[in-house]
Amino acid sequence: MEKQVLGGLQWRINVPNGMSKELDPECSCYCKPWLALKSLVGGLVARVLRFLDKAWALGVSEPKKVIHGFKVGIALSLVSLFYYVRPLYDVFGGNAMWAVMTVVVVFEYTVGATLSKSINRATGTFLAGSLGIGVHWVASQSGEKFEPIILGISVFLLASAATFSRFIPSVKARFDYGAMIFILTFSLVSVSGYRVDKLIGMAQQRLSTIAIGTSLCIFISMCISPIWAGDELHRLIHRNMEKLAESLEASVANYFKDNQSGYPSQEDNSKKTQAYKCVLNSKATEESMANFARWEPAHGPFNFRHPWKEYLKIGALLRECACCIETLSGCLNSEKQGMEHLKGYLKHASMAVCSHSCNVLRELSKSVKTTTKSSKLYLSVGEMKFALQELQNALKSLPTQLILEQVLASQANENKSTTKKECAPPVMEVIPLATLVSLLTEIVARIEEIVDGVIKLAELAEFKAFNEEKIAQNQSTSNNQRSDNPSCETEP
């Protein structure tokens, strides 16, 4: 209901009990913009507060990222000394700018990334600088008329080729930044060379400022609470194993427990059940970390030539397993209705397979985490296989059990003289159980592949033997305790 009252709008709403209620008339023209401004400012403040809240939460959960921020701050303050300290400024002058720029652009979160970018930057600058000076010399020999033409064409051709090369996967993975710096330096050198004659001196100064910037970055990133890409990859892999175990456990437990304790338990578990999603999305992070880890010197338990590629293989296997768990949890969720009485027969055996599989995954995770060959691994795998066999046997004996139950039920019915008679469960009702068994079988098969992958890694990376395990375990627990955090770590 709407009524026009003397130039102002009046709103009236009908309340369910039959009465109608008059709403406050609209504000006058003066207070409109004021209200709009107020809501705008309020909205902005709320957004800023929410943003700060998020930032604070991130800082608390991952203090390493805050420390990284401070490290960059320190590096920049140090490099700006080039401007403040008179003797340094006298040597480098305006070229000190390149040191600042290098620090901003090259300083990355992990040591490996910083090293890779530094090497890329230095190599790209050096190559492009020498080529630029060469082209500039050739152009200057060919007369004033042809000089800009030669320079223009060379810039066009080299920039096109270098830009295209950045799409080639092998270049993209390792030298993307170097190619960009190559284009940048080449155009700057060959073009600015048209005016500046002291090219070689300038190139020397620029290279030395870049060298100073990169070495400062490398020094700070390696000395002040270093974050190694290798460590991150290592941690990602063993935490992903734990996540898979968590997911698998939660989804199977959900399926069997849900109907006794009601919905709340499902919601409690939903976060655990979804843990596999992190695993599914970790491919890009794993690849970039493995790429950066290659540049890193020996650190902690990792040698210079640590087999990082094996981590990628294990990561791929983990993702395949996660896929299977995803399907399992999907199937279990969609087929929850009916056949409650059938579930009971396989509950024990299924839970056993699940818990033994999780044991294997956790054993693998521990083995990777502590870089020791696990003494219990083969035992756990054996138990897992045995449990699977038991489950398959339980499914095999299901028809017999069902017939028995049916006979008992019909006897009971006859005793009670009721006409209702339970019929044999149709094959459709067994399908969900068969699927469960089949998917668990598949998951076990994939876990076995992961076991093989980890064994290969243990061989190549020369993991410590059984008897050294305990010492290493104690050490690594104290090392890793502070660095572990429970959030999804696919995007560091």
Next chain:
Amino acid sequence: MEKQVLGGLQWRINVPNGMSKELDPECSCYCKPWLALKSLVGGLVARVLRFLDKAWALGVSEPKKVIHGFKVGIALSLVSLFYYVRPLYDVFGGNAMWAVMTVVVVFEYTVGATLSKSINRATGTFLAGSLGIGVHWVASQSGEKFEPIILGISVFLLASAATFSRFIPSVKARFDYGAMIFILTFSLVSVSGYRVDKLIGMAQQRLSTIAIGTSLCIFISMCISPIWAGDELHRLIHRNMEKLAESLEASVANYFKDNQSGYPSQEDNSKKTQAYKCVLNSKATEESMANFARWEPAHGPFNFRHPWKEYLKIGALLRECACCIETLSGCLNSEKQGMEHLKGYLKHASMAVCSHSCNVLRELSKSVKTTTKSSKLYLSVGEMKFALQELQNALKSLPTQLILEQVLASQANENKSTTKKECAPPVMEVIPLATLVSLLTEIVARIEEIVDGVIKLAELAEFKAFNEEKIAQNQSTSNNQRSDNPSCETEP
């Protein structure tokens, strides 16, 4: 067998037929380095040739990337005119460097990415420049002693905060580059301001060169064969649907066909079966494309506020479906042995479900590709559901059929008077079929979710209605024919 002969090594190998054969003695010391050099050069040449081969293949399969290279070349050649043309150089001088730098850094593959980087760069530079000048002014007012201290502290604090902010997901997704440029410009301005007094004039010049560089980039990337992030995302999504259909078809066909025609067919199909892997790995690309697409102006069938987020939702659903297909193909591969005679009963019904599902996926793909509401979609979905019902019925009637067959077999056996008697198939043999049915059911359920997603997209994006379909189809076929290519497009 090894024998020392007068200072040189002689190698002898035993050939299977009992004779032993003398190998060529080792080269003298003179020819060793020569051989090493030869093999080194040979290896290098081979590597370079392989690299060029790869680059050529990439160029042939995706000419758009070659064109992008040329576009960058053109932009750089144009921007270097600032150095060659005397009046321009007189205005901008050394600051022309910033235009070159802007072009190199800002020019990206898609229009959206270029726009996003340009806006980030301009905003970052402007904000940091004004803040830097402000801080510089405050510092200069506080006396010569405190000036470096204030500047140093402000650089440290702002650089730390901005670096940390780059880890916050919302900033990382949209303003990562802007934050970096902010740090860079702020340090350069506030620090170099210590020496240079003509700060404001310099800032103006720098901003105008950056404006020239970015507008040149935007102009070239939008006018010369533009590559829209929105288009790429759109294409990725509908091609992923086709890939899922291909994979599903190939893996089910493999399962049922393999044993009649032998192994070769499996190898032929393996590429098709693996097509889902591209879908699984496309998350990062989809997200960055959707991010860039938001910046793009209206183009082709897409408005400025095209619902790009819906594409991400559909992408996630596609990945879930791909996961299911992954598991299906894994299960089918690992359970190929045995129960050949059982397969026959469900072959027809399974193939029907599979082909109808693929029809739905292809119909969806066509609908998205042509941005028209499909007229046949509901019909196809109905057929798919009906086929699934048929398959489930077939599985239900399996026991009856098996008993019938058993009776017939035993009759035949009695007629032939043999003692061998086939026993009833144990439940274990039905499991693979039950799994197949169950997974197909799950896949159908997920495809239905995709259907819902596409219907929602069609509503939000105002897809054309049925009757306009034909015209649009003809248009888009001619438009898309040249841009479609069969490789995995997750990493453009």
